[in-house]
Amino acid sequence: MREFIVEADGGSRGNPGPAGYGSVVLDAATGETLIETYEYLGVVSNNVAEYRGLLAGLRAAHDLDPSASVHVRMDSKLVVEQMSGRWKIKHPDMKPLALAAGRVFPPGQVTYEWIPREQNKHADRLANEAMDSRASASSVRKPSAADGKLSSEEGKLSAAGGELSSAEGKLSAAGGELPSAGGKPSSADGKESAAEADVRAAKVVASPGWAPADMGAPATFVLLRHGETPLTPQKRFSGSGGTDPSLSDIGREQARRAAEALAQRGTIQHILASPLTRTRETAAAVAERLGIEVTVEDGLIETDFGAWEGLTFGEVRERYPDDLTTWLSDPEAEPTGGGESFAATATRIAATRDRLVAAYAGRTVLLVTHVTPIKTFVRLALGAPPESLFRMELSAASMSVVAYYADGNASVRLLNDTSHLRP
Incomplete structure (x- = not known):
């Protein structure tokens, strides 16, 4: 043969x-x-x-x-x-x-x-x-x-x-x-x-060299993580398959401060938010300050952590040690109970990213979303390996920025900015 x-x-x-x-x-x-x-x-x-x-x-x-x-x-x-x-x-x-x-x-x-x-x-x-x-x-x-x-x-x-x-x-x-x-x-x-x-490759490879000067304004995504919920300071898994908690009092204050900072920035033209309560509440605070309506975007939802929802990392390690070890080493591994793998999340975020880049070319868009989606946006923009997700710090109500150019290149402009949360 x-x-x-x-x-x-x-x-x-x-x-x-x-x-x-x-x-x-x-x-x-x-x-x-x-x-x-x-x-x-x-x-x-x-x-x-x-x-x-x-x-x-x-x-x-x-x-x-x-x-x-x-x-x-x-x-x-x-x-x-x-x-x-x-x-x-x-x-x-x-x-x-x-x-x-x-x-x-x-x-x-x-x-x-x-x-x-x-x-x-x-x-x-x-x-x-x-x-x-x-x-x-x-x-x-x-x-x-x-x-x-x-x-x-x-x-x-x-x-x-x-x-x-x-x-x-x-x-x-x-x-x-x-x-x-x-x-x-x-x-x-x-x-x-x-x-x-709505269908794209999960991996974008940037063209080598400097981009031409006539590409026009990029699609700029300001990535805002939602404010704190009662689960955030306890560092519990809180994805799309859990209790869908609301913002805490601290989280609502963080959303207000983020809204003020974005108003001073003055460049946001559209607001999109994950369908979960905490992101919609954060987006609503910004929308009220900026006078812009919020569009719910399902593709921005957090990863489903399956049976780990609501548990701390230590509790997961105690109850599901083998599953956790596999999950930390294999991006295709799902959390116990049929959650979403990092590989599946990356595919979903890549498709969402490309659809939004096409829809909002040349505009600045606020995406109010979660830890894993934001880290994935950044990882894909950098062409970094899946394990880089574990090497990024992303605080509640932090801001990150990625710009996408007409030739397919991406530029990470900001990561985990929390200056607007300081007194």
Whole structure:
């Protein structure tokens, strides 16, 4: 049986923005490049581009030998984890993409591996080539027999291999469709739908070097942790699955001081809050001072800590020592009783982040949320590993700021500022 390696990547300059993918099929035994394919997709998100790259690579490998075993290597954690079956695909518009990829080869013939971006340079180069050239169709290139170099465009993927079928490739009526192989956005105005904007890769990789000067104003998120509740000074787990406590008297005073500081700042244009009581109460204090309405955003909710809700760290360590040890070392581990893992939280926050960045480009938005979401926003912006969550201090009613630019870069401007809480 032949063995292939498929390396695939996708990118979007703006996320959503001009996007493309690149895929390469290698002979696993010799390392020889068998097929290269890339395509400009129009205006779509990173996640869509990455899935399209995966599909193109798998279908190119299938055209070479449908009986071969295939090992996929990608730097998209989301795609790898979803296709490996370790992460659930909760969003209905992601399921057709994963389903299409899963149908190319029979079950068991394809394995997946996440690799760092620096190990995926071949596919990354092809994706950037597609975005630079805005090629209107997938280009398949093989090494030239004459000189061993890659020849120029030798052919195009067939309709079966180069694009999603109508049954698989269409997104819901709430958003547009995936672009056809011609690379044009399916919606009339070329903008990404709300449905497409809600699905992103959990990992954003910043482009190297200085950003151009004409990117325009970034989407700036001021991240405000809610004020104290009765559980806060006791350092008890308080997530989305607990008693949903209200602010304490101290917490209400902290919210008032935060509101005053934000009024002096004078740049907040919108306020979004997690649906839990403590965040809505904190947001209400700011909204009253600023005269801005609060929008509840479910994606900002705190992690569900399962059976650990309401317990101190010491109590959890005493009652669930093995589960706690695993949770501290594995971002995919869930708290006892079916809570939410850090990996699942990161996927949720990444999707929320990208949807809000698209919706509030060039504006300053106050996000009133919780410890884990705020730390996750910062971690993803820095490209830091999951264990960095345990190395950040985040006080009640503290403020952090992250700015997101049109090229996909992020800048952490502030972390855990509590100066407004001092007498």
